[in-house]
Amino acid sequence: MINFSINKKVIFFGFIFTFFSSFGQSFFLGLFNAPIRNELGITHGQFGNIYATATIFSSLLLIWVGKKIDEYQIIYYSFFVIFLLFFSSLFFSFINSVIFLSIAIFLMRFSGQGLMSHTSTTTISRFFERSRGKALSTIWFGLSSAEFILPVFITYLFVLYSWRSVWQGIAIIIIIFLPLVVLNTIKKIKLNSREKNFYYKKSFKIKSWKRLEVIKDYRFYIVSLNMLAMPWIATGIFVYQSFISESKMWDIYTIPKAFMVYSLASIITLFFSGFLVDKYSSRKLIPLMNIPLLISMFILFNYQHEMSAFIFLGFVGISNGLANVLGSSTWAEIYGVKFIGSIKALTTAFMVFSTAFGTAIFGIMIDNGFSIENIAFVSGIYIVVSLALLISIRNKLEPIRLKK
Numbered sequence: 001m002i003n004f005s006i007n008k009k010v011i012f013f014g015f016i017f018t019f020f021s022s023f024g025q026s027f028f029l030g031l032f033n034a035p036i037r038n039e040l041g042i043t044h045g046q047f048g049n050i051y052a053t054a055t056i057f058s059s060l061l062l063i064w065v066g067k068k069i070d071e072y073q074i075i076y077y078s079f080f081v082i083f084l085l086f087f088s089s090l091f092f093s094f095i096n097s098v099i100f101l102s103i104a105i106f107l108m109r110f111s112g113q114g115l116m117s118h119t120s121t122t123t124i125s126r127f128f129e130r131s132r133g134k135a136l137s138t139i140w141f142g143l144s145s146a147e148f149i150l151p152v153f154i155t156y157l158f159v160l161y162s163w164r165s166v167w168q169g170i171a172i173i174i175i176i177f178l179p180l181v182v183l184n185t186i187k188k189i190k191l192n193s194r195e196k197n198f199y200y201k202k203s204f205k206i207k208s209w210k211r212l213e214v215i216k217d218y219r220f221y222i223v224s225l226n227m228l229a230m231p232w233i234a235t236g237i238f239v240y241q242s243f244i245s246e247s248k249m250w251d252i253y254t255i256p257k258a259f260m261v262y263s264l265a266s267i268i269t270l271f272f273s274g275f276l277v278d279k280y281s282s283r284k285l286i287p288l289m290n291i292p293l294l295i296s297m298f299i300l301f302n303y304q305h306e307m308s309a310f311i312f313l314g315f316v317g318i319s320n321g322l323a324n325v326l327g328s329s330t331w332a333e334i335y336g337v338k339f340i341g342s343i344k345a346l347t348t349a350f351m352v353f354s355t356a357f358g359t360a361i362f363g364i365m366i367d368n369g370f371s372i373e374n375i376a377f378v379s380g381i382y383i384v385v386s387l388a389l390l391i392s393i394r395n396k397l398e399p400i401r402l403k404k
Contacts, residue, residue, distance in 0.1 A: 006188075007135075010127050013185035014139030017078075017120035020178065022146035023089060023170055024112015026355055027238040027259065029105070031154050034242050035163045040098060044243060048363020051239060054102050055356030058110035059349040065110075066118050066345025067211075074123055074189050078182045081119050084111040086175040093167035109352060117143075118348045121328040123186065125344070126337045132329050133282070137274025140324035141267060144317075148263030151256040207400040208336030211343055222393055223330065224350055225386040229290050230323040231351045232358030233297070233379045234316055239359050240366065247372045250306050258309040262317035269321025282330040283397040287390055289326055290383050293319035297380040301373050327351070334399050 022028050029051075037047050069077050088107035095101050120139055128135040157166050214220050237244065241255045276285060296315035299308055331343055365375050 009185040014120040014124045015142040016181045017116050018139050018142035019146050021116035024108040026235040030238040045363040045367035048359045050102050052356040052360035054106035055109045058106050059352035062114045062349040067342040070341035081115045082178045089171040093164040122341045122344050125328050125332045133277025134274035136325045136328050137270040140270050144263050144266040151259040155256050205402045206336045208338035222389045226390050228354040229383050232354040235355040235358040236362035240362050254306050254309050258313040261310045262313040265314045265317030266321040269318045273325045282326045286326050289322045294383045297376045300376040
């Protein structure tokens with residue numbers, strides 16, 4: 001492998017892990033919604049309830065397993081996550097009943113969306129200080145790249161192979177490629193390893209909060225309400241993309257193609273947000289995070305033309321790019337990095353739980369006759385309320401500074 005500096009190796013590790021987290025993300029699993037429902041004979045709502053229940057259990061387990069990243073060297077923790085993702089992908093290809101579907105979704109949500117992204121962002125948040133924003137924005141290009149490539153690619157593969165064969169191919173790639181990445185990037189990284197930067201010295205230290213202290217801080221919940229808007233709303237959109245296409249009378253390929261705009265918007269936003277975070281801080285930028293998402297709900301509510309799919313998903317992509325960077329760096333800025341693994345295990349669990357909420361609430365509303373316009377309106381109300389609460393405390397998000 002090319003002889004990268006240690007900083008670049010850590011970023012490459014984070015990039016690859018966020019790319020491979022896509023196999024447990026809702027945009028990817030949503031691609032298998034229709035063939036699985038048709039094969040098992042279940043409704044949108046039933047699939048949503050199974051998806052939500054499995055996701056909730058994965059988020060609860062993540063609170064405990066995610067905390068262990070503060071206790072074990074990252075190389076050992078990474079190998080555990082890799083083997084779990086491999087097993088989960090292979091298991092997914094053998095779904096033949098509702099019970100197997102529940103277990104498979106639980107495993108993919110836990111190992112993919114949960115542990116893969118948790119391992120990546122925690123490693124980056126802890127390792128980088130001066131350039132944390134740029135580092136986080138760079139690794140999230142991994143997921144944005146997957147969102148750009150995979151929807152159309154997987155839809156094309158369905159023409160050539162069964163959905164089961166696709167999952168078996170994914171499992172083989174995981175077990176061959178990811179161990180090589182780990183051995184060539186973060187083999188020597190320790191829990192106290194930090195980025196090499198000879199020109200930056202902080203004149204103060206930030207208090208590192210323990211998870212129990214964070215749970216008692218009211219700011220944590222208000223910020224979390226805003227952080228969770230993107231996961232639950234986007235998950236509902238991704239999982240029920242076929243329902244949206246049917247409701248709007250769009251072509252079956254419209255949303256998969258629109259994902260390319262979503263991905264490009266995410267990538268462009270990631271590029272700029274990393275520099276902005278390092279210059280202005282996440283605390284000052286976070287009120288802007290969900291405004292593009294609110295605009296996307298307005299478009300989804302008001303417009304029917306196929307071109308609106310590209311515009312609405314483009315705005316979702318802008319919020320996604322902001323959320324990916326701010327969702328990791330904000331906690332490190334406010335609460336320090338010593339216990340960031342256990343804190344992020346909790347916030348990642350919240351995020352995973354919110355995706356379950358989004359899947360369930362979308363499914364329930366769909367089964368009860370709500371139109372996609374009604375759902376967009378409900379989503380918009382949530383964004384407005386949570387944003388109003390955040391603005392009310394925006395001047396109280398400073399960390400506790402300690403003298404050196």
